[in-house]
Amino acid sequence: MTGNRHDDHWLVRPGSIRVLWIVFIGVLAATVAPDFLIDQHGDFGIEGSFGFYAWYGFLTCVGMVVVSKVLSIFLKRRDTYFDG
Amino acid sequence: MTASFPPGMILVAGGLLIPFVRGRVREALVLGLPLITLWVVWLVPDGPVVTLSFLDYQLTPVFGSPVGRLFGTVFSIMAFAGGLFALRQARTLELAAAFAYAGSAIAVTSSGDLITVFVFWELMAIGSTLVVLASDQPKAFEASMRYMLVHLLGGVILMIGIVAHIADTGSVAFEAMRPDSFGRVLILIGFLINAGAPPLSAWISDAYPEASPSGTVFLSAFTTKTAVFTLWVAFPGTWILIPVGLYMVFYGIIYALLENDMRRILAYSIVNQVGFMVTGIGIGTEMALNGAASHAFAHIIYKALLLMSAGSVLYRTGKRKCTDLGGLFRTMPVTTICGGIGALAISAFPFTSGFVSKSMVAQGAVDQHLAIVWFLLTAASAGVFLHAGIKFPWFVFFQRDSGLRPSDPPMNMQWPMLFFAFLSVGIGIYPRPLYAILPYAVEFVPYTIPHVVAQSQLLLFAGLAFFVLLPQMQRTPTISLDFDWFYRRFGTALGREFTVRTTRVWARVVDAAAVRAQSITYGLLKHHGPHGVLARTWPTGSMVLWVAVLLGAYLVFYF
Numbered sequence: 001m002t003g004n005r006h007d008d009h010w011l012v013r014p015g016s017i018r019v020l021w022i023v024f025i026g027v028l029a030a031t032v033a034p035d036f037l038i039d040q041h042g043d044f045g046i047e048g049s050f051g052f053y054a055w056y057g058f059l060t061c062v063g064m065v066v067v068s069k070v071l072s073i074f075l076k077r078r079d080t081y082f083d084g
Numbered sequence: 085m086t087a088s089f090p091p092g093m094i095l096v097a098g099g100l101l102i103p104f105v106r107g108r109v110r111e112a113l114v115l116g117l118p119l120i121t122l123w124v125v126w127l128v129p130d131g132p133v134v135t136l137s138f139l140d141y142q143l144t145p146v147f148g149s150p151v152g153r154l155f156g157t158v159f160s161i162m163a164f165a166g167g168l169f170a171l172r173q174a175r176t177l178e179l180a181a182a183f184a185y186a187g188s189a190i191a192v193t194s195s196g197d198l199i200t201v202f203v204f205w206e207l208m209a210i211g212s213t214l215v216v217l218a219s220d221q222p223k224a225f226e227a228s229m230r231y232m233l234v235h236l237l238g239g240v241i242l243m244i245g246i247v248a249h250i251a252d253t254g255s256v257a258f259e260a261m262r263p264d265s266f267g268r269v270l271i272l273i274g275f276l277i278n279a280g281a282p283p284l285s286a287w288i289s290d291a292y293p294e295a296s297p298s299g300t301v302f303l304s305a306f307t308t309k310t311a312v313f314t315l316w317v318a319f320p321g322t323w324i325l326i327p328v329g330l331y332m333v334f335y336g337i338i339y340a341l342l343e344n345d346m347r348r349i350l351a352y353s354i355v356n357q358v359g360f361m362v363t364g365i366g367i368g369t370e371m372a373l374n375g376a377a378s379h380a381f382a383h384i385i386y387k388a389l390l391l392m393s394a395g396s397v398l399y400r401t402g403k404r405k406c407t408d409l410g411g412l413f414r415t416m417p418v419t420t421i422c423g424g425i426g427a428l429a430i431s432a433f434p435f436t437s438g439f440v441s442k443s444m445v446a447q448g449a450v451d452q453h454l455a456i457v458w459f460l461l462t463a464a465s466a467g468v469f470l471h472a473g474i475k476f477p478w479f480v481f482f483q484r485d486s487g488l489r490p491s492d493p494p495m496n497m498q499w500p501m502l503f504f505a506f507l508s509v510g511i512g513i514y515p516r517p518l519y520a521i522l523p524y525a526v527e528f529v530p531y532t533i534p535h536v537v538a539q540s541q542l543l544l545f546a547g548l549a550f551f552v553l554l555p556q557m558q559r560t561p562t563i564s565l566d567f568d569w570f571y572r573r574f575g576t577a578l579g580r581e582f583t584v585r586t587t588r589v590w591a592r593v594v595d596a597a598a599v600r601a602q603s604i605t606y607g608l609l610k611h612h613g614p615h616g617v618l619a620r621t622w623p624t625g626s627m628v629l630w631v632a633v634l635l636g637a638y639l640v641f642y643f
Contacts, residue, residue, distance in 0.1 A: 009414055012485070028548060031540045038534050044455045053462075053541035060463035061470050061549035064334075065556055068341040075564040079344065079405075082563075082572055 028054070088134055090146055090194050091124040091156060092204070095163060095187025099211075102180040114167040114179065121190060122160035125153060132196050141256045147196025150523040151377055155193040155313045157521065158381045159186060161507075162305045162388060165500035169392055170298035172496050173399065178218035182302040185211025189306040193313055197256040198246045198271075201314065205242065205278075209235035212307055219296045230571070231291035234277065234284055242274025261318055272319055279311035279362060280355045281328050285335055286568035288354055293347040293404065297395030300347055304354055304391050305384045312361045312380050321368025326457060329366055332359030333464040339566070340471035344559045345404050346394050346480050350387070353430065353472040356464070357383045363461065364445035370524040372448025378522055379445060382437035382511060386429035389504040390476065393423030396497055397480055400490035406559040411485035418492045420481045422501035429508040431473030431543055432465060437511035439539060440518070440530040447528060465539075466546035473543070474550045479559060 010016050032051045046052060098117040102110060134146035163186040170179055188207035195201045209232065216228035248267025250256055263272045280288045292303045319325065336356025343349045357379070364376030396419045397412060398404055413420040425436070432438035442465065449458040492498060511518050519526040550557065610616055 011413070011482075012411075024544075024548075024551075028544055031537060031544055034533070034537045038537065043450045044458060051541065053538045054545045056462065057466040057542040057545040058549050061466050061546045062553065064337055064463070064467050064470065065341060065549070065553050068338045069556060071338060072342050072562075072564065075566075076342065076560075076562045077565060079561050079563045081565075 087124050087127050087146060090191040090200075090204075091121050091128065092187040092189065092191030092194065094121045094124060095183045095190065096207070097187075099180045099183030099185075099187060102183060103176050111171060114171055114183075115164065117183070118160050118164035118167060118186075121163070121187070122157060125156035125160060125190065125194070128153070128194055135196075138199065141197070141199065141250075143200055143256065144196025144258075145200045146194050147258075148194065149317075150521070151313065151316055152193040154377055154381060154521055154523065155309065156190050158384050159190045159193065159306065159309075162186070162302075162384050163190075165388065165503055166298065166302045166305070169301055169395070169497050169500040172494060174296060174298045175218045175220070178215055178296060178299050181211050181214035181218060182299070185215060185302065186306055189310045192310050195258055198249070198258050199256055201258050202239075202243060202246055205310075206239050208307060208310065209239055212303055215299045215302055216291050216295045219294055219299055221294045221296065224294045227291045227294035230568070231287055233571075234287040238274050238277035238284075241270050241277065245270025245272075245274055258314075258317060260320055263319065263322060263324070272315075272322070275311050275314045275318065276328065276362075277311075278307055279315065279358055280308050280332065281362070282331055282335065283567045285332065285355050286566035289339065289343075289348050289351040289566070290568050292351045292354075293345055297399045300351075301388050301391045301395060304350070304387050308354055308358045309380050309384055312358060312365070312376065315362065315365050316373065316376060320365055320373055322366060325362050325366030326454075327366075329359045329361070329363030330457065330460050330464075332356065332362060333461070334467070335359070337464065337467040337471045339564055340475070341557070342562075342564045344406050344561055344563070346397070346406055346409065346476060347391065347404060349406075349476055350390050350394060350472065353468070354387060356468060356471070357387065357430065360442055360445055360461070360464070363457065364448060367445070367448040367452055367454065367457070369448050369451055371451055371528065372445055374522045374524050374526060374528070375441060375444025375446075375448055378441040378518055379438075381518060382429065382441040382508070385504050385511075386426045386437060386508045389422060389426035389501060389508060390430065390472070392497065392501045392504070393419045393426060394476070394480070396493040396501070397490070399493055399497070401488050403488070405561065406479035406483075407561050409480050409486055409488070410483035411481070412488060412490065413481040415489045416481070416492050418498050418501065420477070422498075422505045423481065424477050425505040425508055427473045427477050429512065431469040432539065433473075433512075433543060434531070434536045434539055435509065435512045437508045437515075437518075439512055440515035441511075443530055443535065443539075444528050462542065466542050466549075469543045469546040470550055474547055475557065478550075 032054050035051050094117055098113055102113060105113060128146060128148040130148045130150070132144045132147050135142055135144050137143070163183065166182065166186070167179070170182065174182075185208055188204040188211060191204040192201055192208070195204065213228050213232040213235070216224055216231055219228075245267045249265070249271060252265055252267055261268050261271075263269045277284055288308070292300050295303055315325065332355050336352045336354070336359060340349045340352035340356070343352060361376040361379050361383075364372040364379065397409065397416070400416070401409070403409055429436035429438045432442045446458060446461050446465075449461060515530060
């Protein structure tokens with residue numbers, strides 16, 4: 001009876017999720033903004049490029065997910081695989 | 085006052101005593117002994133403290149060193165918090181075994197010779213196997229046996245290595261060495277097996293998640309980090325550890341990304357984190373070695389914190405799979421917040437313990453101009469946030485509503501979570517006490533604006549990648565094959581085939597023997613049986629005839 005009322009926690013309402021995304025994107029922009037002002041002392045070439053840690057973090061994560069997806073084609077089994 | 089025995093022996097003896105006491109006395113032992121151990125760890129001065137002769141060798145069962153003290157300290161703190169977490173819920177066998185296990189790990193950190201290291205190394209294997217065995221999870225027995233086999237193998241390799249090394253050099257000293265002889269290579273391999281290095285890494289994710297909610301917390305701390313300690317002491321600057329460590333880092337991320345069991349995700353991430361430490365030891369500069377040691381210290385605390393929060397979920401819901409969980413933040417606020425702090429710390433967010441420790445390993449790579457190593461470590465740091473930092477809390481506490489409404493666990497399970505959450509943040513904000521007990525003087529300043537900005541960018545954009553790729557991240561009720569397939573499937577199949585074939589050959593041998601036996605008995609029956617030629621009753625007449633024939637023949641021959 002009250003189960004549905006519980007589901008309506010403010011964190012899971014579509015409206016709040018939209019607000020959270022806006023805040024998140026704002027924070028992302030805020031972390032890249034200082035790159036206009038400070039000099040990321042590049043020890044290794046491209047490390048000093050603009051927003052290096054942002055694009056490097058994003059792209060390597062996408063890469064790791066892709067690699068795991070490709071490997072899963074060969075490695076994935078039902079979780080009852082070893083039970084038999 | 086100095087200690088005349090290995091400080092870890094206090095916990096080993098305490099562990100043996102625990103089954104015989106109950107109630108208040110047991111609580112006093114479980115909470116008091118780790119604190120006494122911590123105190124005694126700090127009483128051991130640098131250098132050899134106790135020596136004794138054994139056969140032809142001079143053993144040093146108590147040896148003080150800054151790095152040993154660092155590991156002994158965090159192991160004692162871990163035993164205290166783990167003991168409190170397990171106090172009311174764990175089975176007696178688990179609690180006793182966990183204390184003996186923790187004590188032998190601490191005893192390794194105060195060992196001055198390889199023979200003492202080996203003795204406590206094996207004691208750890210026994211203690212940790214019993215912790216898995218004492219579990220309430222359904223598949224624990226089989227998992228504990230597989231776990232024990234891997235560690236017995238590792239122990240045998242280590243022992244052969246130590247024997248060969250002693251035969252080579254005559255020295256039993258536990259000190260820095262190069263893997264340049266048969267014996268020393270085997271010692272390195274023996275240490276690496278316990279660290280979760282390839283190819284046998286699967287023992288961690290196979291056995292640890294089958295332990296009880298509290299058992300996994302103990303297991304996560306001691307075996308792999310004792311291996312880190314021994315590698316730190318014996319093989320600093322051994323280049324092969326760099327690729328081995330980097331492999332572990334990415335192995336942990338990839339497998340954790342595919343995993344559905346929440347505690348197995350965290351088990352894979354142990355391999356990942358130990359990979360950072362092994363890489364740091366391989367780089368081998370004072371900066372990198374400080375990084376490896378301090379990262380082990382910070383890691384034990386936040387990893388235990390993460391597994392305590394996962395253990396609380398398991399304890400309250402009886403469920404372990406992400407596909408069965410979700411939305412628990414509503415009714416488990418303390419567990420969610422503490423798990424979240426652990427997740428931030430493992431991801432090395434600024435103002436958490438991971439930030440002030442892991443950065444030193446990366447700085448070690450920068451100092452040595454190891455560009456590829458640095459790029460891989462940086463990518464891996466982003467990957468940690470992806471596979472443990474967001475994935476674990478998201479799928480367990482948020483995601484969809486599973487309909488489960490468990491409450492936070494009992495207070496004795498909440499207090500150690502709060503304590504470790506406090507330490508994870510405290511070390512991050514004020515790292516000076518940790519830096520003060522590191523083996524080398526620290527000339528590293530974690531909080532510079534570029535460093536904080538860089539790390540924030542890296543992690544937050546890794547988070548963006550997670551949510552952008554969320555459809556790809558949805559969990560399925562699957563596992564991923566690993567090296568353990570060779571001994572769980574290939575080995576069994578081989579064994580079964582061997583049984584089938586030998587059974588067939590045996591049946592043929594038995595058949596042939598039966599046919600042979602039958603023909604012998606048939607022959608006997610034919611000649612000696614009731615109707616056999618030799619067994620007939622002869623008529624008297626034929627006897628008289630034969631006598632007459634014989635007499636006749638006699639007469640003929642006589643003449």
